[in-house]
Amino acid sequence: MTPTSGRDRDRAWHDRAWAAHLPGSAHAPPTEVRRLHRSAHALLWEVCGSTEFDFDDGESVSVPGDHAIWVPAGTRYMMRPRPDSVIVPTFFEPSISTTLRCADVVAVDSQFRALALAILSTPHSSHLAPESVLRQQLLSVVEQSAPAGAFDIAMPAPGPARLVAEALRDDPADSRTIDEWARDTHSSARTIERAFRRDTGNSFQQWRILCRMESAKALLRSADSVTSVAIRVGYQSQSSFARAFRAHTGTTPGAFVRNRAR
Numbered sequence: 001m002t003p004t005s006g007r008d009r010d011r012a013w014h015d016r017a018w019a020a021h022l023p024g025s026a027h028a029p030p031t032e033v034r035r036l037h038r039s040a041h042a043l044l045w046e047v048c049g050s051t052e053f054d055f056d057d058g059e060s061v062s063v064p065g066d067h068a069i070w071v072p073a074g075t076r077y078m079m080r081p082r083p084d085s086v087i088v089p090t091f092f093e094p095s096i097s098t099t100l101r102c103a104d105v106v107a108v109d110s111q112f113r114a115l116a117l118a119i120l121s122t123p124h125s126s127h128l129a130p131e132s133v134l135r136q137q138l139l140s141v142v143e144q145s146a147p148a149g150a151f152d153i154a155m156p157a158p159g160p161a162r163l164v165a166e167a168l169r170d171d172p173a174d175s176r177t178i179d180e181w182a183r184d185t186h187s188s189a190r191t192i193e194r195a196f197r198r199d200t201g202n203s204f205q206q207w208r209i210l211c212r213m214e215s216a217k218a219l220l221r222s223a224d225s226v227t228s229v230a231i232r233v234g235y236q237s238q239s240s241f242a243r244a245f246r247a248h249t250g251t252t253p254g255a256f257v258r259n260r261a262r
Contacts, residue, residue: 033079035071040091041098042071043142045108045116049085054078055103066108070100070142077103090119092135097228099143099218106145115141133171136232140170143218153214154200154207160187161195165207172212173234178204213248216241217256226253 035042044051048065055061056076063069071077073094081087092098106112115138122131153169156162164181168174182189196204212233219229230241230253245253 033081034076035079036076037071037073037091039073040094041073041096041100043090043092043138044069044071045088045090045112047086047088049082051079051081051085051087053103054080059103061103061105063105068106068108068112068142070104070106070146072101072103075103088116088120090116090135090138092139095225095228096139097219097225097232098139099222100139100146101222104142104146106142109141109145112138112141112145136173137171144170153211154202156195156199159195160185161192161199161204164192164204165196165200165211168208168211169215172208172215173232175234209244209248213245216245216253217249220253220257226257229253 044063045068046063046065050062050064053061053063053069053071054077061069108116115134118125118128119131119134119138122128122134128134155165155169160182163185176184178189178192181187182192185192193204196202196207200207202210212235216229216233219232220226226241227238230236230238233241235241235244242252245251245256249256251259
């Protein structure tokens with residue numbers, strides 16, 4: 001067995017110390033707890049420690065520290081946390097469109113951590129993005145990390161355009177113009193446009209539409225509502241989304257769903 005380093009022990013102590021004071025976090029008791037979230041999807045971040053989850057369908061999952069588990073609304077489960085577990089929950093409306101359909105475990109990276117902590121801080125910080133936007137971004141991060149959750153799309157090389165592309169991949173509904181992105185990335189619209197054309201073969205606007213449509217296809221494979229998918233990828237009406245989707249795929253969103261079901 002590899003001995004635990006002093007640095008690892010310090011980090012574990014630090015994680016437990018700050019997580020214990022987070023709003024909405026919970027030291028899990030050393031017992032079995034049965035749960036059912038009827039009206040919300042649950043994203044449970046295991047900050048430290050570990051927890052065993054047993055689901056009614058017979059599946060058992062162990063979630064170690066610095067990982068999170070997505071539990072769809074209406075899923076019954078039993079959780080058995082260790083005494084040193086610290087769990088931070090985030091809840092999502094059951095009507096939200098997502099590719100996540102089962103209990104998936106994902107590793108927590110710096111982006112996940114920053115978004116989850118920002119969501120907890122929004123009631124106390126006016127300078128943060130709206131909580132709904134932060135939740136949308138966190139959900140996209142989880143979807144990209146989950147098995148079979150990511151979609152392939154050409155990305156610009158590292159630089160301002162890459163930052164823009166990563167943000168749009170995480171939140172296709174982001175409506176900022178190329179001039180606004182240039183300002184936010186301390187670049188110029190010309191530099192960003194040139195990078196998209198050089199590295200992806202598409203203009204910025206063409207790439208944005210491609211990103212939205214690829215995201216929409218992934219969501220339509222599991223979503224219950226075309227309207228919710230349209231909103232998730234940045235369209236305010238189902239008709240405008242349907243026109244863009246048909247122009248990109250040659251079929252309507254409804255036909256795409258039916259063909260996938262066959």
